[in-house]
Each structure stands twice: as C-alpha cells, then as structure tokens.
Amino acid sequence: MCPECEAVVPVPPDGEPGQVVQCGECGAELEVVTIDPPVFTLAPPEEEDWGE
Numbered sequence: 001m002c003p004e005c006e007a008v009v010p011v012p013p014d015g016e017p018g019q020v021v022q023c024g025e026c027g028a029e030l031e032v033v034t035i036d037p038p039v040f041t042l043a044p045p046e047e048e049d050w051g052e
C-alpha cells in the first residue's frame with residue numbers, strides 16, 4: 001500500500017526489498033521494504049550520487 005495516497009501498489013513478480021517501484025495512483029516512488037506482506041516506504045529523492 002502506498003504510504004502517500006494509500007493506493008494498493010502491486011509488487012513486481014521479481015520484486016525484492018530495496019527495489020523502487022512507482023505508485024500508479026500518485027506517481028510517488030516507493031521503496032519495497034518487505035514482499036510478503038507488501039510494505040512500501042517513500043523512496044528518498046534521487047540525488048546526484050554517482051561519485052563523479
């Protein structure tokens with residue numbers, strides 16, 4: 001469930017904890033915490049952190 005808008009967000013078949021998925025309702029980026037049960041947390045905003 002999306003913590004932002006409480007929409008049900010499906011976990012991808014190959015989903016795993018740490019993976020980031022997008023909420024289809026509000027577009028929020030959600031990080032998978034656990035698969036079963038599916039728990040999501042808001043992913044931190046993406047930053048330029050590629051060590052360049």
Ligand SMILES: [Zn+2]
Binds near residue numbers: 003023027
């Ligand atoms: Zn949402």
